[in-house]
Amino acid sequence: MERRLAAILVADVVGYSHMIEVDEEGTLTSFKAIFEGMISPVFSQYHGRLVKLMGDGILAEFTSVVDAVQATVKIQETMAKHNSLLASNKQVTFRVGINHGDIVIDGEDIHGDVVNLAARLETLSLPGGMSISEKVYDEVRDRVDIRFCDQGIHQVKNIERPIHIWGWAPQACTSKQVTSERLQQTPPRGVSTPNTTPQPTDFGTKSDEAHDLFLRGRELLFGFQRDINVFERVIPLFRHAIALDENYSSPYAALGMAYVLNYINCWSGDPKTSLNQAKIYVREAIKRNENDAFAHYANSVVAMWKKDHESWAQAADRALELNPDFALALNSRGAVYIYSGAPLMGIPYIQRCIRLDQLETQQARHFLGTAYLILGEYETAAEVYKKRIKLNPTTDLTRAFLASVLGHMGEIEEAHTFWRELKDINPAYSFENHISKQPFKDPAEAKKITSGLRKAGLIA
Known part of the structure; x- marks a missing residue:
């Protein structure tokens, strides 16, 4: 031939x-x-x-x-x-x-x-x-x-x-043209590189111990294990850091993040009270340091779960203004678009987030999968969700969304397999509770997820 x-x-x-x-x-x-x-x-x-x-x-x-x-x-x-x-x-x-x-x-x-x-x-x-x-x-x-x-x-x-x-893509490659070297990853402000050894004041505190407590708590908070035990371990760490330096903004922001997770997962107390507590702590963080990108990121997450899309976008934008390569803020900004009905605009932010930080932002793959789910790109969504599950084997929400996608694809047996895994991980899982909290601006997008689970025969 x-x-x-x-x-x-x-x-x-x-x-x-x-x-x-x-x-x-x-x-x-x-x-x-x-x-x-x-x-x-x-x-x-x-x-x-x-x-x-x-x-x-x-x-x-x-x-x-x-x-x-x-x-x-x-x-x-x-x-x-x-x-x-x-x-x-x-x-x-x-x-x-x-x-x-x-x-x-x-x-x-x-x-x-x-x-x-x-x-x-x-x-x-x-x-x-x-x-x-x-x-x-x-x-x-x-x-x-x-x-x-x-x-x-x-x-x-x-x-x-x-x-x-x-x-x-027009929105994705905004730095100088990349050669055969990998993208240079600018670390979040204050993070050491081989050529810099920042002093505690670079992090917004003069206390080595306060900063160490914050880092220990943050590592636990953003780890793969997220449960009541982690919540109860990080709260004292952040509060101790504040006691050592009450003007150190980052532990306040981290407390806000902890209470957001408590709201999402219903670990303890009244969920609505947790979200309000999170907002208070984040405001205190920004009051102490308006230039703390992490505090503005935390503020965007609080606004996300309050379903305040305008404040969510503004907070994420402010975090990126302070640190354009802040992966978590890129993740949040992309999610604003996805949950506001513009997934195509959100995908480049999420993709860039993943390139910058493969470890901390595994949750970004959940948002990326959701973007493709909304677009009706079910095969791509399933592939992305499965990658997220490999990175975080204990996730329940991603399994629920994946089961929905498989329902839309007609892969009923596989949908039931992932649903069984979900129930093994979290026997008390309530899809109704989870979906009601999802910050979709248009309720029809949430209904698409529900309809996929119905097609799979997993919910009534």
């Missing part, structure tokens, strides 16, 4: 199945008009050939990887301008994967591992962006004025070897 070298582009529409479900005729008409009016002309401009359309999917080949990458940027920028004029439920957003190598020619069609990997790269792309193989990155990084982010090493389906992936 004939073979040739080519750059392969695979694209699909984010949330297409949900769009079809809501308005099949309008979605098909819109997709056709967009392809003919905005995408096909760009293919021609950059010497690309459409191989085939596959529902919402596009397969194209280019003679040059530079042309393929530049064509993608042109298309995504054009689509961003087009979407800015539309209501959120009418917007069409593409993910793109690009690979380069030897392809098999079959008439007008093409096949081969290069095509298969391009399709896998597309699933890992940020909405409105692209993911490229390391081979493509090596060929274009010095030839195009585009800022790529290191997406790390991935094991993808039906590809034996791990793949190093690079990505681009």
Whole structure:
């Protein structure tokens, strides 16, 4: 069979199945008009050939990887301008994967591992962006004025070897262009690096002991084990830190976080009282140090569970203003968008959060899965939720959301397996209690989760 070298582009529409479900005729008409009016002309401009359309999917080949990458940027920028004029439920957003190598020619069609990997790269792309193989990155990084982010090493389906992936999206790569070195991770303010040894005053306190108590409590609070025992251990640590230095803001913020977790999990006392206590402690933290990014992050979390979306966004923005690389604040800012009905805008924040801090922000994967759940991207949501469960084997909420996704997918037996695991972990688990607290701005989004569990026969 004939073979040739080519750059392969695979694209699909984010949330297409949900769009079809809501308005099949309008979605098909819109997709056709967009392809003919905005995408096909760009293919021609950059010497690309459409191989085939596959529902919402596009397969194209280019003679040059530079042309393929530049064509993608042109298309995504054009689509961003087009979407800015539309209501959120009418917007069409593409993910793109690009690979380069030897392809098999079959008439007008093409096949081969290069095509298969391009399709896998597309699933890992940020909405409105692209993911490229390391081979493509090596060929274009010095030839195009585009800022790529290191997406790390991935094991993808039906590809034996791990793949190093690079990505681009307008909101995701805002620093200088990344070379073959990994993204430089700016530590939260006051965290030691090999070249800096901060004194206690760098952390907002002159007391070594107070700071040590805060760090010990924070490590417990953000660990994988979250239960009444952890809550009862961290409260005295933070209060002792405050007793040693009552003007040290961070222990107040950490107390606020502890009481938020008590509210969510109903470990002790009246949940509503816990949330109000959390708000008081966070206000005290900010009063003592308005420039404490951790305090503003904690404030955003309190606003989240009070379902005050405006204050939630403002607090997260303030934390990021103080520390643009604060992973937890990126997580919170992305979650605002997700729970406010704009998951596509939230995904880049969550993805960046995960890249910056693989350990502390495993919860970010729950929010990322929820974004894809809302979009109706059930297979992607299931994959993300399963990764979160691997990182935190005792999570009950993520198992509940995963069971819902599997219900939507018709994977009933697997949904029951994860539900049984959930009940083994937390025999007293109440989905009704958990879902009622979720800060969805639109109740219809919460109903989507409930309907998935009903489809699986897990709730009445």
